Amino acid sequence: MADLLSDEEATGKVKEVYEEIRDNFGMIPNFFRAQAAANPEWLELNWLRWKNIMGFEGSLDRKTKELIAVAVSITNNSRYCMQAHEAMALMKGASTGDIVETKKVVELFASYNNIADSLDIPCDISPDKVKGSKDRL
Amino acid sequence: MADLLSDEEATGKVKEVYEEIRDNFGMIPNFFRAQAAANPEWLELNWLRWKNIMGFEGSLDRKTKELIAVAVSITNNSRYCMQAHEAMALMKGASTGDIVETKKVVELFASYNNIADSLDIPCDISPDKVKGSKDRL
Amino acid sequence: MADLLSDEEATGKVKEVYEEIRDNFGMIPNFFRAQAAANPEWLELNWLRWKNIMGFEGSLDRKTKELIAVAVSITNNSRYCMQAHEAMALMKGASTGDIVETKKVVELFASYNNIADSLDIPCDISPDKVKGSKDRL
Amino acid sequence: MADLLSDEEATGKVKEVYEEIRDNFGMIPNFFRAQAAANPEWLELNWLRWKNIMGFEGSLDRKTKELIAVAVSITNNSRYCMQAHEAMALMKGASTGDIVETKKVVELFASYNNIADSLDIPCDISPDKVKGSKDRL
Amino acid sequence: MADLLSDEEATGKVKEVYEEIRDNFGMIPNFFRAQAAANPEWLELNWLRWKNIMGFEGSLDRKTKELIAVAVSITNNSRYCMQAHEAMALMKGASTGDIVETKKVVELFASYNNIADSLDIPCDISPDKVKGSKDRL
Amino acid sequence: MADLLSDEEATGKVKEVYEEIRDNFGMIPNFFRAQAAANPEWLELNWLRWKNIMGFEGSLDRKTKELIAVAVSITNNSRYCMQAHEAMALMKGASTGDIVETKKVVELFASYNNIADSLDIPCDISPDKVKGSKDRL
Numbered sequence: 001m002a003d004l005l006s007d008e009e010a011t012g013k014v015k016e017v018y019e020e021i022r023d024n025f026g027m028i029p030n031f032f033r034a035q036a037a038a039n040p041e042w043l044e045l046n047w048l049r050w051k052n053i054m055g056f057e058g059s060l061d062r063k064t065k066e067l068i069a070v071a072v073s074i075t076n077n078s079r080y081c082m083q084a085h086e087a088m089a090l091m092k093g094a095s096t097g098d099i100v101e102t103k104k105v106v107e108l109f110a111s112y113n114n115i116a117d118s119l120d121i122p123c124d125i126s127p128d129k130v131k132g133s134k135d136r137l
Numbered sequence: 138m139a140d141l142l143s144d145e146e147a148t149g150k151v152k153e154v155y156e157e158i159r160d161n162f163g164m165i166p167n168f169f170r171a172q173a174a175a176n177p178e179w180l181e182l183n184w185l186r187w188k189n190i191m192g193f194e195g196s197l198d199r200k201t202k203e204l205i206a207v208a209v210s211i212t213n214n215s216r217y218c219m220q221a222h223e224a225m226a227l228m229k230g231a232s233t234g235d236i237v238e239t240k241k242v243v244e245l246f247a248s249y250n251n252i253a254d255s256l257d258i259p260c261d262i263s264p265d266k267v268k269g270s271k272d273r274l
Numbered sequence: 275m276a277d278l279l280s281d282e283e284a285t286g287k288v289k290e291v292y293e294e295i296r297d298n299f300g301m302i303p304n305f306f307r308a309q310a311a312a313n314p315e316w317l318e319l320n321w322l323r324w325k326n327i328m329g330f331e332g333s334l335d336r337k338t339k340e341l342i343a344v345a346v347s348i349t350n351n352s353r354y355c356m357q358a359h360e361a362m363a364l365m366k367g368a369s370t371g372d373i374v375e376t377k378k379v380v381e382l383f384a385s386y387n388n389i390a391d392s393l394d395i396p397c398d399i400s401p402d403k404v405k406g407s408k409d410r411l
Numbered sequence: 412m413a414d415l416l417s418d419e420e421a422t423g424k425v426k427e428v429y430e431e432i433r434d435n436f437g438m439i440p441n442f443f444r445a446q447a448a449a450n451p452e453w454l455e456l457n458w459l460r461w462k463n464i465m466g467f468e469g470s471l472d473r474k475t476k477e478l479i480a481v482a483v484s485i486t487n488n489s490r491y492c493m494q495a496h497e498a499m500a501l502m503k504g505a506s507t508g509d510i511v512e513t514k515k516v517v518e519l520f521a522s523y524n525n526i527a528d529s530l531d532i533p534c535d536i537s538p539d540k541v542k543g544s545k546d547r548l
Numbered sequence: 549m550a551d552l553l554s555d556e557e558a559t560g561k562v563k564e565v566y567e568e569i570r571d572n573f574g575m576i577p578n579f580f581r582a583q584a585a586a587n588p589e590w591l592e593l594n595w596l597r598w599k600n601i602m603g604f605e606g607s608l609d610r611k612t613k614e615l616i617a618v619a620v621s622i623t624n625n626s627r628y629c630m631q632a633h634e635a636m637a638l639m640k641g642a643s644t645g646d647i648v649e650t651k652k653v654v655e656l657f658a659s660y661n662n663i664a665d666s667l668d669i670p671c672d673i674s675p676d677k678v679k680g681s682k683d684r685l
Numbered sequence: 686m687a688d689l690l691s692d693e694e695a696t697g698k699v700k701e702v703y704e705e706i707r708d709n710f711g712m713i714p715n716f717f718r719a720q721a722a723a724n725p726e727w728l729e730l731n732w733l734r735w736k737n738i739m740g741f742e743g744s745l746d747r748k749t750k751e752l753i754a755v756a757v758s759i760t761n762n763s764r765y766c767m768q769a770h771e772a773m774a775l776m777k778g779a780s781t782g783d784i785v786e787t788k789k790v791v792e793l794f795a796s797y798n799n800i801a802d803s804l805d806i807p808c809d810i811s812p813d814k815v816k817g818s819k820d821r822l
Binding site for chain 5: 712714731734738749756757758765769771772773775784787789799804805806807812
Binding site: 275276301303304305309312320323324327328332333334341343346347350352354355357358359361362369370371372373376378379380382386387389393394395396397400401403404405 | 413445457460464471482483489491494496499509510512513519520527528531533537538
């Protein structure tokens with residue numbers, strides 16, 4: 001089981017990161033405490049990524065990004081992240097219906113991906129064609 | 138390489154399914170032609186699932202579901218489905234920015250899932266807690 | 275692309291293994307030629323495993339074992355092995371219907387496995403219970 | 412942990428599906444109870460697939476299909492399904508020797524798949540060639 | 549849970565293998581006891597592989613090989629092997645810093661692999677080119 | 686196929702990153718050009734991670750880290766990264782024997798991980814015990 005760095009043990013750069021995490025989550029998830037305990041530079045790097053990818057309002061809203069995080073975590077069969085991102089999706093406005101629908105889409109493509117590979121299907125739809133047809137408009 | 142069932146070879150139930158597929162996609166993707174060639178009941182079953190999960194306007198809109206399909210297909214490293222669903226997401230209104238952001242979220246959780254597993258992190262956030270706190274309101 | 279050891283280059287122990295492989299397959303698959311080129315001990319070890327697990331008539335017949343090999347290779351998305359074991363299953367008496375049915379079972383469990391994980395389903399059926407109930411007879 | 416729909420809560424279509432499941436398994440596995448609780452249409456769809464793929468006597472017998480289910484579930488590392496299908500294979504006539512032999516074939520291809528990919532081996536055996544040679548007979 | 553073969557139950561070839569295992573590990577890990585209980589030939593085969601690949605001082609030292617074993621076990625999300633090989637790496641001289649650095653490299657490539665696949669990046673660096681340039685020296 | 690950002694198109698921060706990459710690799714791999722074309726912030730973030738994890742001389746030397754990168758890329762079956770890191774390992778002093786030995790360790794644990802999971806083996810070796818026994822010295 002991971003060592004976890006408590007609030008009392010956090011100093012310097014880790015303390016700053018902890019404050020930013022608390023501002024975003026209302027708590028410090030064990031996910032970040034474990035990285036802080038293992039290697040402070042690792043925590044910093046992965047918090048920077050979180051802010052840049054999840055915390056930033058880009059073209060996708062946060063709820064959609066949390067649902068994608070749920071989908072990826074199920075596909076990788078990562079228990080901690082499945083639980084955590086299902087919880088976060090609910091906190092960011094997803095309904096339980098959204099969660100169920102996400103899980104249905106995920107299992108649909110678990111088998112569709114599998115069929116596409118097992119039948120060795122030649123590609124007939126690609127993003128380049130779609131972009132090409134839009135460019136011609 | 139998969140055998141593919143042409144329009145001319147499609148009869149009976151397969152012909153009906155092909156018509157519904159064409160109504161939805163404007164074409165018959167090889168993915169469905171290959172199943173038709175292998176086993177017509179398989180095609181029927183998987184088309185029924187598509188209608189029920191992707192074709193149905195439930196709580197998530199189609200664009201979001203296509204982005205989740207892209208995320209799952211990347212995680213499973215399934216080339217046909219990656220290409221096809223990136224194309225479909227674009228057709229359903231996703232911008233190239235949405236696609237890039239989806240890929241960033243996917244790679245973020247490829248590594249976050251991995252970290253959570255490698256550090257054996259005890260769960261401290263769960264959907265039950267979130268639902269519980271909402272129920273108390 | 276792998277270096278491949280030709281028949282002319284095979285000497286000593288590798289030559290002996292090549293003869294046994296040819297007796298079983300009627301040819302030397304590149305899979306074994308590549309290991310011979312990389313490291314002769316590796317070839318020996320993996321040929322010994324093949325004889326012990328696939329070449330040996332244990333409780334399962336060879337056709338069933340080749341169908342399981344197809345199922346595993348699809349699930350691991352390994353193109354060479356998918357192709358090779360689908361071919362070998364056909365050579366060992368599987369019909370194209372058997373192959374299609376195997377692929378249907380594989381995609382069914384791609385999604386059932388996924389659902390069981392995503393819903394975090396508590397175990398209620400186990401081999402120990404079945405064995406226990408048989409022991410009581 | 413999944414919500415599970417009890418017999419008492421099952422009405423309408425779910426009740427009918429539960430009866431068919433009980434006819435086949437002698438019980439309602441949590442796998443199906445969890446889907447019923449999440450979304451009745453999902454249960455219906457996945458029960459229809461089960462009947463069509465596992466429940467139907469096609470070219471492969473049920474024991475063989477359960478062994479393939481065990482193989483896929485091990486490869487996907489899905490604990491619930493590993494347990495459940497090992498139990499079902501035993502119930503459908505597999506011996507413990509068949510189960511062990513299945514696990515040996517699965518681990519053999521875990522590493523053979525890996526070797527084929529790591530050495531980037533050019534394909535020299537394919538189902539089309541085998542079918543072609545049979546067609547010429 | 550696996551059946552485990554105790555020291556008292558070990559006879560003949562299994563007893564010999566147990567002695568060699570104890571010479572190498574100072575104990576018999578459950579990993580080997582479970583294979584002995586399932587099928588003695590399986591144990592023999594896998595112990596032979598261990599001696600040939602891990603126990604043999606080839607070009608890589610044992611510590612490096614244990615760190616690679618940790619990396620593979622994390623990537624496959626196999627809890628028993630993650631624990632066991634992290635312990636063995638420590639026993640073979642790895643520092644906790646080496647373990648943390650290994651985990652950082654592993655999560656880096658979890659996401660880099662993902663990015664390379666999701667962006668469908670054409671290969672521009674290959675071992676053949678490097679070997680070629682060395683051959684010309 | 687990915688869009689790639691040429692040297693001529695690189696300006697500002699991307700141009701700076703390109704210079705650092707060229708100092709390290711003697712070229713700009715497509716892996717980085719593709720990220721630059723998709724989203725400059727993504728390139729920056731992933732270059733920062735590379736410098737921090739791979740470029741930094743921590744407790745493991747660069748050759749060992751490249752071999753771990755090869756192992757992870759094989760396990761994830763990511764063709765671009767397998768090729769690229771096998772090449773880089775050779776450039777950083779690995780012999781072809783080291784590469785073959787890495788591949789042997791990787792395939793060994795592909796099957797050992799699988800066996801540990803399929804037999805559901807209870808953990809009897811853990812890093813905490815090893816650390817504990819060292820602390821007592």
